Amino acid sequence: MGQGDGYLLDNRQTEAGTRFDALSELFDASTFRHFEALGIEEGWRCWEVGAGGPGVPAWLAARVGPRGRVLATDIDVSWTGAAAGAGAEVRRHDVAVDPPPPGPFDLVHARLVLVHVEDRDAALRSMVQALRPGGTLLIEDADPALQPLICPDEYGPEQRLANRLRNGFRELLRQRGADLAYGRRLPRLLRQAGLEDVRADAYFPVTSPACDALEAATVQQVRGRLVAAGLATDEEIDRHLAHVAAGRLDLATSPMISAWGRRPAPRP
Template sequence: MARDARGARDARDQGYLLDNQQVEAGARFAALSELFDPWTFRHFETVGVAGGWRCWEAGAGGATVPEWLAARVGPAGHVVATDIDTSWMEGPSGAAAPFEVLRHDVGAGAPPPGGPFDLVHARLVLVHVADRERALRTMAASLRPGGWLIVEDADPALQPLICPDEYGPEQELANRLRRGFRALLRQRGADLAYGRRLPRSLREAGLADVRADAYFPLTSPACAVLERATVLQVRGRLVAEGLATDEEIDRHLANVAAGGLDLATSPMISAWGRRTRA
């Protein structure tokens, strides 16, 4: 059962475009896990996550990442998974998760209890946080000396197309709807060029040994699942803002279902650094 940590607020009060309380959120989390979990877990192995570590998974959304961490750190370690809406981290039939679940707003300025941490990780979170640099500094300050911060976030401005190979009307429609989606994100304060600044932000937060890389699939069945769930979540807003019509959205969803679109994601930039001072 989730409990509250300081700074928790309802997701609907945050202006977050992709509300976790919508039914499509489950499909989005599953698709994101299929697309990006192997990449994320590779970075965990790079920094050496091991038995006994204390870890904070910030803005976890779903359960797959904290479950992996809990299995790796074992009974001697501890994993805290936080989000402003923790409903997708609850186990089946109310079964207890193998990690601690806390309602917590990473942008509120205070870390959750349980630190200092050997690892703090946030994926596809800070781009949506109003004061993202403050949130990043909070995460960095919650590390023990020698602990690692890994931040992974999208950079839609770096590669803005959902169909990079725009060779026909179906692809053009998909990219036009994606431009509408980006416009909605900007209205809510998302920084669509944030990912590329992560290495600099980690250094400015006082971290050392900073490294970064990028990844984005160009086509995958999970990309189609993610696109369908995303469009369904924002459909009403696209229409209300005059960015698309219901007919265009229905046509695009039919194109996605037909399987003929090579759908990509925005590049996900992964950056990691180590705290060296107490």
């Protein structure tokens, strides 16, 4: 994932590891299902953009084998390094600023990256440029505006507090340039980038221990900013974290939109 001045959830904070673990538990199965459907096989060359944790690049490296290549990049590779031991190459890279790495690649994948990137158009162009003719781009990004509640079943004061704090968190994201309706635009953006056979689907858990872990780590990361912006008090945050720890909330994630398309091969 990106970081920089506009990125609210800094990879260098201690809670980042907990967030990566929770995101992996929540979304890896869906991501790997898409990889399987795309027919990934031994020998493929893959670029994992904004890798964050090591889980996805390690899975790719196991699938493509020694004849393949997996490049995992991020602005901050603090949590990605373990993927190197699993056979992936790890490199610091800013997808919106730096030229694409040497390819071409059979598969380029990014999850929860572009929604936070300031120059999303440049990042998308870079990923498309790195594809071989016939190669596939798979982008997975959240659409918080599509389902804005962290407690869809808002039946009491604890749930209302959770949703109010989530609104505050999303306001912080908006202030830093995040596009909270980006996920729904992905099919159109992939077509406009020249990709063919574009398809998409959506997935989001509605309650899970991993949702609780993700929420607790996220709130801890941003609590100082929430308080400083007048969006919550320390007492409200402590009360909400106690509700989460007690397992008294059915917490949902934002819908994850997965969109994929293929770079056209030259016409005979």
